[in-house]
Amino acid sequence: MERFADLLIAAVLLAGLYSTMAYGLGLIYGVLRIVNLNHGGMIMAGAYAGWYLHHALGVDPYVSLLPVAAVSFGVGILVYRLLVRRLPRGAAGGVQSLLLLFGVWLMVRNAAYLMFTGNDQTLRTSYATRALSVGSALISVNRIAVFGVAVAILIALHLLLTRTYVGKAIRAVAQNADSCTLVGIPVERIYALTFGLGTALAAVAGLLGASLFPFNPSFGASELLKSFVVVVLGGLGSVAGTAVAALILALVEVFAILVIPAYLTAAVGFVLLVLVLVVRPGGLFGQRVLG
């Protein structure tokens, strides 16, 4: 029973990390219908931004969340305005967007190699190894904080999309961009805003990841894959679905250790992805339009 409780806690906390990594990717796909391959690059950039602020200025990673999100939001808007905006819309832009954003990711990664070398970096805080005692289990304070941020982002995104004019406009654009133009919604501005928001969420995920494990410029690649699995499982475009899918993936990965060798648990998510694509191509929660 104790073992079961330990695994359950581990899975829930892991789900927090997975969902923060996937929100941005899901949001951008839901509205712009493009797979942002630079998501991995921005995860890495967020990690370095947090590390730099902590290393050079002594700013706590959780305090850095807001400035890092703000700057990366600006970077996202810039990337949209300079590059993504020029892509053809709809299915025609699919391959081009993959190539373009993959190119941007390579540039970001190589810039990081030039600036920070390939050495592994770690973000060490005073609470990095502190734990809270819950029953017989000790739970990492850092992991609880990451989970808290994941829940906060989920609530904030939900409120943004359902209670604000901008959020409603985002959902409307995701449903039918042409009709939005007819009723006076600034579609281009909404696209830019969504791309900026998705980029900011990726950077936040990177910063949170950096507080948990070492990273280098190649950081972000496996996180992108994991995000992709979560987004597809949850149903492309569904924010709540993304959170639930993250929990399912984490539960499956963590509990798999009871039946298969530990080194195979990472592959379980991909097996799950293939199964879902075959049985329910729209994802576990179907293709929804944000919310």
Next chain:
Amino acid sequence: MVSPGGYLEQCKKKWFCYRAMRTRTVALVLCALAIAACKKPSDQQQPGQGGSTPAAAAPATGVLIGATLPLTGAESRIGGFYKEGYELAFEQATQSGGISVGGQKMPVRLTLLDDTSTQATAASLADRLINSDKVHFLLGTYATNLVEAQSVVAEQNNIPYVNGGGAATAIYKRGYKWVFGLLAPVELLAESVMKWVDAEQQAGKLPKPASIALLWENTSHGKDFRKGITEFADKTKGYKVTVDESFELNGKDFSALLGQVKAARADLFLADAHLPDYITMQRQYVTAGLCHKVISYGARGSEKQAAEALGKKNVEHVISAVWWSPLLADKNPEAKKFVEAFKAKYAGRTPEWYQALGFETARALFTAIEQAGSIDRKAVREKLATMKIPSLLPGGELTFPKEFGQQTHAPFVVQQNMPDGTAPIVAPPDSATAKGIAPNPNCAK
């Protein structure tokens, strides 16, 4: 229909067409000039492809040695250390006027490329060094998986390949003739840790039988480590492996795995991990409140970067077995010479085993070339196969025994992180600079 000549006539009448042709002509001339500039002088002789290349016919450019290292990517930090070792060896050779080949001093040049920590790049760059850059010999890269891929290319091209970065026995069990390794096998590493543990058990400091939680990375390195531990446990009957699990390289979450370790309540926690995994796992280990009478991460443990990332307190009493330690300088004259030279070149910095292995790898190749008296690949290979020279490695001697697939079997030194931040050698007894501590006193707190 327009004939080619006619087209030319027509084209000449249009200024833009003429301009395009002129641009193409200029581009062609520039290309030709560039190729001519890159082309090696015609009097420069190329080395033979595994055949006889006497010193007298050696190129004026000297002995060309090629190498790749992971200067970027996951292993870049350690790749940089190996580079320092190579550079020191080449600098020393250059300062003494080159290496002595058949009675005459010849300059020795290194062509070093970045294999980006990836197997495919390591293999393709080795091919480029041999067949395009025409190097005479190869020095190896770092990390077992890269050496495993790269050594195949060296063997196919019959070129001596001396490496100090691949420890897995799988590399040397393939019956290759041209591959030589300075890193003793990981099985021996595991055995060295267990020998120290056994001595502590014999002294009554550890329970008998002792249970072991064994975690190993899912690579040849990890498999060898597992083999070394389990074989020792089977042989001595004093141990029982209660957890035996592997994990993927560069893992992000070990909580489920460590949960299994916690549930097993073992006496010893023995893992084999690379540095990033060691840092991630040890952080989660400490956070989960785990503590074992003996804790080891194989070759990892005493790294300064880990102490910085985790805090000195959180790496206390970790046992590690390494291929070399600067503390050997007190007892080994070759190690002493190396440490002094390294400190002189790198502003007083103390070398780690990576730089030492890089240096010794290059020195072994230079020695073989000098002993062969030529840059003939076959002759140099023969000298490497029968090599027996004083070395900075523990044990003080370097050989490439045929029975072990030309992989050296120098002993390991076992170190333990002490509360004062030092990591003295605690085994073997003839190299020890301090007494090891067992059981881990932090578990009693």
